[in-house]
Amino acid sequence: MANDQQAQQQRICEALAVKxxxxxxxxxxxxxxxxxxxxxxxxxxxxxxxxxxGVDSTVAGRLAQLAVEKARDQGVEAxxxxxxxxxxxxxxxxxxxxALTFIAPDEVLTTDVKPASDALLASLEQGGLAFRDAGHRDFVLGNIKARERMVTQYAVAGAMGGMVVGTDQAAEALMGFFTKYGDGACDLAPLTGLTKQQVRDIGTALEAPTHLVKKLPTADLESLKPLLADEIALGVTYDEIDAFLIGHPVSEQAFTTIVQTYERTEHKRQLPKAP
Structure with missing residues (x-):
């Protein structure tokens, strides 16, 4: 790997706080x-x-439950x-x-986001929004689903005096593989700086079910492509992404894909721009 590529890789890894x-x-x-x-x-x-x-929410969920139990041990009603x-x-x-059985949360709340998501899309179309094709429409609906989920979580946080926990880790941050103001919106991001494998290692240490720890990652946002594997959507494997993040050499194709995606999605990792 050329020195300039190594330097670029190192800068990105440091920016994402990866060990x-x-x-x-x-x-x-x-x-x-x-x-x-x-x-x-x-x-x-x-x-x-x-x-x-998935493994990310399973691990983050168990960390959250352990955290409220620790707070209660200190006299805080969390x-x-x-x-x-x-x-x-x-x-x-x-x-x-x-995952819920493993996490053993204090409370489980269920909300179907389909009615609200479908109603919003229908309202947009009635208002004149047109799509290129069915795939384009489905992609936009996928982002609506992600944002409806975050609206719902913030409603609960507001009602219960709480904060929303996110599941973003370094691999997703690197690739911008999250919906802006959807799953990318949160108050606390306890998995920051972790590679995908490191999240799995923590899941194993927490004694999460092996099936969930090793489960094929999928965002499952597009209805026309149910359970589409992240690695297909990304164009690189998590092994390649993790290797990049810990400073190991990767193929030229993987390096180019990762860096170009990182640069293209930079806006997702920043606060809104101002004049």
Whole structure:
């Protein structure tokens, strides 16, 4: 790898606060402490997180539950609200239920985002919005679903005096693989700086179900492409993304795809621009 590519890779890794290796238990302790301190310092004594059945929300959910339990040990009346936010019937609902069983949250709230999402899209079309084709329409609907889920979580956080927990980790941050103001919107991001494998390692240390830890990642936002694998959508594998993040060499094709995607999605990682 050329020196300029190595320097560029290093700058990106540092910007995303990635460590080449971690001690899973130390990371668990530090991230639980972070969530606990945020509740105590802000006076917002609830944590809210949508649980999909994937490894990221499973790990973040368990960290959140451990954090509210730690806060309660310190005399703070804290609670974790785990949310199920399906669009109609979720094809891997069994995995979501297994995740909830593992997390053991204080409360589970369920809201179907399909009625609100479909109604908004219908209203847009009635107002004159047109799409290039069915795929374009489905893509826009997918982002609407993600934003409706975040609207729902913030409604619960507002009602219960809490903060919304996000699941963004370094691999998704690198690729901008999240919906702006959707799953990318949150108050607390306890998985920041972790590669996908490091999230899995923490899941294993937490004794999460192996099936969920190793599950093929999918955003599952597009109705015409149910359970589309992230790696197909991204054009690179998580192994390649993780290798890039910890400073290892990757193929020229992977390097180009990753860097171009990182640069194209820079706006997602920034606050709104102002004059």
């Amino acid at each position: 080449a290796s971690i001690d899973p238990q130390q990371e668990i302790d530090a991230r639980v402490d972070f969530l606990c301190r945020q509740m105590i310092e802000t006076g917002q004594h609830g944590l809210v997180l949508g649980i999909s059945g 609670r974790f609200y785990a949310m199920r936010l399906p669009y109609g019937e979720q094809k891997d609902e069994d995995d979501a239920q297994k």
